[in-house]
Amino acid sequence: MLEDIDRKILRILYNYSSGRRRLPSMEELVIKTGKTKKDITQCLINLEDQLFIIWENKKYVETIKIIQGWENGGTVKEERKPSTTNNTDYWTQY
Template identity: 50%
Template sequence: MLSDYERKVLRILYNYSSGRRRLPTVHELTVKTGKYKADVMAALEALIDARYIHWEDKSDTANIVILEGWEREGERPKVDHRPPAANNLNYWTEY
């Protein structure tokens, strides 16, 4: 399962490539994420290890190939999307 930061970097890569037809530079990733270059590089390495991206020539981020743009279904955290039980008491105690 990806950390929140790794998921964020993956989404930035994917959205940048589809919207701007290019991948962001490491500097642009540091600006977008608010983290240091070492953090960005660690996240990219984790994405490589998890096989979300392929990055053979690490001299430039333009050489990154995105293998999967979204986190895999089985690895997503479980979220309960059911609405709370409907009764009049909820209105007065929760809102």
């Protein structure tokens, strides 16, 4: 289970990568989270330890590779099952 700040940083990384086609800089993470560089670095290390990201070059946030964009919350969504009826029921029964 991720801490709130870890989850927030992971979502920021994911949203930047999908929406802007790049990862945020450390300065952008400081602005978005309101945390210090030291706190953000620790969160990124936590995310790496929990296999959400790969961060080989610790000098640059832009070198992060996202493995999972969100955590599995432990809740299982019900899968939508395909209808067993066909659309002719609509025309024949109504």
